[in-house]
Amino acid sequence: MQQKKKAEIMDEGAMRRAVNRISYEITERNHGAADIVLAGVRTRGVFLAQRMADKIEEVEGIRPPMIPLDITGFRDDQQCSPEDIQLPEIEDIAHKTVIIVDDVLSTGRTVRAAMEAVLHAGRAQCIQLATLIDRGHRELPIRPDFVGKNLPTSRSETVQVYIKEHDGRDCVVILDAPTGK
Numbered sequence: 001m002q003q004k005k006k007a008e009i010m011d012e013g014a015m016r017r018a019v020n021r022i023s024y025e026i027t028e029r030n031h032g033a034a035d036i037v038l039a040g041v042r043t044r045g046v047f048l049a050q051r052m053a054d055k056i057e058e059v060e061g062i063r064p065p066m067i068p069l070d071i072t073g074f075r076d077d078q079q080c081s082p083e084d085i086q087l088p089e090i091e092d093i094a095h096k097t098v099i100i101v102d103d104v105l106s107t108g109r110t111v112r113a114a115m116e117a118v119l120h121a122g123r124a125q126c127i128q129l130a131t132l133i134d135r136g137h138r139e140l141p142i143r144p145d146f147v148g149k150n151l152p153t154s155r156s157e158t159v160q161v162y163i164k165e166h167d168g169r170d171c172v173v174i175l176d177a178p179t180g181k
Contacts, residue, residue, distance in 0.1 A: 004158070009151060010172040012164075015132070018148030019048060022130050023055035025146050030097055033060040035125070037093060039069045041102040041114050047163045048132060049101040069100070074113035074120075098124040099146075103161040105131040108142035133172060135159050 010018065030036050033056045040049030046068045057063035100114045115127055130146035135153045149172075153159060156177035164170045 004175040004177070007174045008171055009133075009159075009174055010149060012170040015148075015170045015172065018132060019051045020055055022132075022146045022148055023052045024059065026052065026099060026128075026130065027056055027060055029128075029145070033057075033062040033064045035096050036064045037096045037098045037124075038064050038066045039098050039100050039114065039118060040066060041069050041071060041100065041110060043166060044103040044161050044163045045069070045101045047165045048103060048130075049099075050165075052101060052130070069114050069117050071110060071113035071117050074116040076109060076113070093118070093122045093124045095125050097126040097128060099128045099130050101130045103131070103163075104133045104135060104159050105129070105142070105144055105147075106135050106137045106159075108138050108140035111142050112140055132161060133159055 026036065027033055036056075038049040038053055040046035046066075049066050049068075053064055053066045098118050100111060100118065102110060102114070105111060111129055118124060118127055128145040129142070131144045132148040133151050134144055134147045134149070135151050137153075137155060151159060151172075151174075153174060158175040158177075160173050160175055162169050162171050162173070
C-alpha cells in the first residue's frame with residue numbers, strides 16, 4: 001500500500017484563531033463564564049478545552065471548570081459492564097451549561113457517548129457542543145453549537161488533528177485513503 005497523501009488544512013495560527021473565536025462565542029452565547037463547564041473528550045478534546053478555558057479566563061477573569069471525558073464505556077460499538085464505566089468527577093452540574101469539546105465531529109457517535117457520560121454524572125441545565133472541525137457524514141441528528149471550521153470531506157478521507165501538547169505540533173491535515181499498490 002502506498003502512503004496516504006497529506007493536505008494541511010489548518011496551521012498553528014489558524015488553529016489558535018479558531019480556538020479563540022470559539023471561546024469568545026461560548027462566553028457571548030452563555031452571557032459570561034460563571035455557569036459553564038468545559039468537558040473535553042479524550043484525548044485531543046481535553047487539550048482544546050484547556051486552551052478554551054485559558055482564553056475564557058484571560059477575557060472574562062473567570063476560569064471555567066474543565067473536566068476530561070473518557071467516553072469508552074458509553075460507546076455503542078463496544079460492550080462494557082457497568083463497573084467498567086468511569087464517570088467524570090463533576091461536583092454539581094445542575095445549574096451549569098456543560099460544553100462538550102471535541103477535535104473532529106463526523107458521524108456524531110462520539111458526541112452521543114459524551115452526552116451519555118455527562119448525563120450519568122448529573123443533569124446539566126444545558127449541554128452544548130464545540131468542535132474544531134466539522135466534517136459532516138452524520139449518522140445521528142447532532143449539530144455543533146460552536147465550530148472552528150466546516151470541512152466537507154469524502155468518507156474515504158481521514159481528518160487528523162495534531163495538538164502540540166500531545167503530538168508536538170499544531171495543525172489539521174486531511175489524509176487520503178491508502179491505495180492498494
